[in-house]
Amino acid sequence: MRIPRVLLAASIAIAASATAQAEDKGNGKADVSQAELKAKTDYCKTCHGLSGQGFRGSFPMPRLAGQQPEYLENQLQAFIDRRRTNPVMFNVAHVLSPPMLKALAEHFRDLNPKPLGGAPKELVAEGKKIYEDGIPKAEVPPCASCHGPEAKGSDAFPRLAGQLHDYIFRKLTSWDKERGQDKAKPDNSAIMGPIAHNLTEAQVRAVAAYLSYLE
Ligand code: HEC
Ligand code: HEC
Known part of the structure; x- marks a missing residue:
């Protein structure tokens, strides 16, 4: 999948901050x-x-x-x-x-239990489409371009597969009130801000339902 230039820039910023953190924690005490x-x-x-x-x-x-x-x-x-x-x-x-x-x-x-499930199954097909194609009209990029084709994530990009649909709904509809709350210390949450903002509640419900059933 072709990754748009802005996403690449975002990934590079993430990689840089991850290296800085690894250095900070390098001298942690005994195991x-x-x-x-x-x-x-x-x-x-x-x-x-x-x-x-x-x-x-x-x-x-x-x-x-x-x-x-x-x-x-x-x-x-x-x-x-x-x-x-x-x-x-x-x-x-x-x-x-x-x-x-x-x-x-x-x-x-290292844990790999089955997803809890419980989301409305009729939303799954629409959710899959949003996950894979994004919503171009609303400037929402494909979720898969960052979270991976199977939603397993990588490094600082979280796994979303099997996540509780109601948890995802709550996070995406209150992103700016909970994440990145220290304006002097911007973090990776800034990448998701505009994406969460541009999704309607119905779209969030659909994509959350799809993700919640992925193993
Ligand atoms: C008393 C209940 C409780 C306990 C005990 C607890 N958690 Fe949590 N945890 C929560 C809740 C509730 C949330 C969701 C917070 C939110 O909605 O942002 C959460 C969120 C998290 C998240 C963020 C997950 C994500 O997908 O972003 C991590 C990581 C986490 N907990 C790790 C831990 C770890 C590790 C422990 C044990 C050391 C632990 N929690 C113990 C209730 C708990
Ligand atoms: C440009 C890359 C990118 C795209 C595209 C993207 N995300 Fe994210 N997403 C991230 C990053 C990075 C985080 C972690 C933010 C942090 O560490 O605070 C994240 C976090 C999340 C979380 C919080 C996970 C948790 O456990 O609390 C959810 C839910 C989420 N994204 C859903 C989506 C959905 C749905 C889409 C598509 C509509 C999407 N993302 C598109 C980069 C992206």
Whole structure:
């Protein structure tokens, strides 16, 4: 698939910031013990599901299974810095050490449960079209050009396959209120801002339904 020039520029910016972060964290202290890691992941799974498949409580807890480690770590850091606002995840994340962030990200990458499902099936076909072709009239590029043809993501681009449809809906309809909240420290969330903004609610529902069934 041909990737438009703006997307390439965006990817390069992401790659540069990822390298800078890797340097910052290069001198993290000793590794995390298996016992510490298990205690922590058991805790995460009380909300995110026993296999990291996500969970529907009074609101949707996102799937973490199969997530790209770099994206997952970026989000934990964004919660800690309050660039991404969420009171629950700030409390969870701000006590985690840099080596623990890395160990958690690797743990969840390796899980592969079935998607939870539950989205209206009649929206899937329209959602697939949006995912693969974008919406040229509204200047929405194909999601696949960044998130990958199977929505598995790569590096700082998140996996969307199997994500809870109601979680995706909530994130895309409140992007600018939750992500990139430190204007002095712009982050990768800026790439999704205009895309989330240009989608109608009906289009978000459709693409979220499609993604939620992908394995
Ligand atoms: C008390 C419930 C709870 C616990 C415990 C919890 N989380 Fe979360 N987590 C949430 C909720 C709710 C969200 C969604 C926040 C939002 O809507 O932006 C979330 C979001 C996340 C995200 C962002 C996912 C994405 O796709 O962007 C990551 C990463 C994450 N949690 C990792 C963890 C890890 C790792 C642990 C264990 C150390 C953990 N969480 C423990 C409730 C919890
Ligand atoms: C130009 C590249 C690009 C395109 C095109 C793109 N995305 Fe994204 N998307 C990203 C990046 C980068 C992130 C991670 C942002 C961050 O780290 O804060 C992201 C994050 C997301 C998230 C948040 C995931 C989570 O777990 O919270 C969703 C949902 C999403 N994109 C859906 C879509 C959909 C649907 C489309 C197509 C309509 C799309 N994206 C098109 C780059 C892109």
